[in-house]
Amino acid sequence: MSAPADVMKLKICMAGEAAVGKSSLIRRYVLDEYDDRYTATLGTKITKKSLTTKDPNGASLSVNMILWDIMGTSTLRELLKEAYYHGAQGILAVADLTRRETLVELDGWARSIRSVAGDIPTFAVVNKTDLEKDRQLTHAEVEAFFRHRGWPWSYSSAKTGAGVEDSFRGLVERVLSNRE
Amino acid sequence: MKEALEKNQDDVDALFVLAALRVLAGKVEEGLSVLDRVLRIDPKYPGAWMFKAKLHNMQGEPEAELSARRRAEDAER
Numbered sequence A: 001m002s003a004p005a006d007v008m009k010l011k012i013c014m015a016g017e018a019a020v021g022k023s024s025l026i027r028r029y030v031l032d033e034y035d036d037r038y039t040a041t042l043g044t045k046i047t048k049k050s051l052t053t054k055d056p057n058g059a060s061l062s063v064n065m066i067l068w069d070i071m072g073t074s075t076l077r078e079l080l081k082e083a084y085y086h087g088a089q090g091i092l093a094v095a096d097l098t099r100r101e102t103l104v105e106l107d108g109w110a111r112s113i114r115s116v117a118g119d120i121p122t123f124a125v126v127n128k129t130d131l132e133k134d135r136q137l138t139h140a141e142v143e144a145f146f147r148h149r150g151w152p153w154s155y156s157s158a159k160t161g162a163g164v165e166d167s168f169r170g171l172v173e174r175v176l177s178n179r180e
Numbered sequence B: 001m002k003e004a005l006e007k008n009q010d011d012v013d014a015l016f017v018l019a020a021l022r023v024l025a026g027k028v029e030e031g032l033s034v035l036d037r038v039l040r041i042d043p044k045y046p047g048a049w050m051f052k053a054k055l056h057n058m059q060g061e062p063e064a065e066l067s068a069r070r071r072a073e074d075a076e077r
Helices: A022-031 A074-085 A106-117 A129-134 A139-149 A164-179 B002-007 B012-024 B028-041 B048-058 B062-076
Strands: A007-015 A044-054 A060-070 A090-096 A122-127 A153-155
Touching: A007 A022, A007 A106, A007 A164, A022 A044, A022 A060, A022 A090, A022 A122, A022 A164, A044 A164, A060 A074, A060 A164, A074 A106, A074 B012, A074 B048, A090 A106, A090 A164, A122 A139, A122 A164, A153 A164, B002 B012, B012 B028, B012 B048, B028 B048, B048 B062
Parallel strands: A007 A060, A007 A090, A090 A122, A122 A153
Antiparallel strands: A044 A060
């Protein structure tokens, strides 16, 4: 009988402005569902997701992700940052392809989280690729922004599911490689 | 938030936001009171104990802050 795999608990915080799709990304990733009606997140929502991955040495590893989905309200962010970000081990930073300002605002979110949790790994996602016709960000702008900050990134659509799994897995892999 | 509280006066999400808004308005004592109500309804409400620790710190109450911080660590374990 094989030995049980190690189980690692990871607290992941979603970051980004209101209506970029943070809750929809979690819903798609965990439940494989999408709802077109927008409901602003009130308070804090915790969602758990287990996955099996490989650690940087290639060994199988079970991960219990605790996904913290919070209000995308900048006015409350500073007041609640300790409440939300204490003990966080990774950031999934979400921008909206159709709103340029949501990319720039990620700096404020990352700064707030890091002031509490330290220099933890960040993985960025540009969401809403299904709305290509409304795109406000070029590939070059996105690449320059994330390269400058050293954050890996990907594109996603919570609506179609494209790129969603890869984004969460990308963050987990970055967290794990950072622990080596 | 108001709408949620009109539908259900024990809506913990709305109460948590209400507590934060009271503090933002400079009414820390009121914020703590609402937050205590959140914790009576849901003692494991995410982030609530850590927020309570911060508010006690703002009030200059180190023992209450430490106690809340310990509860926060327990709740997230």
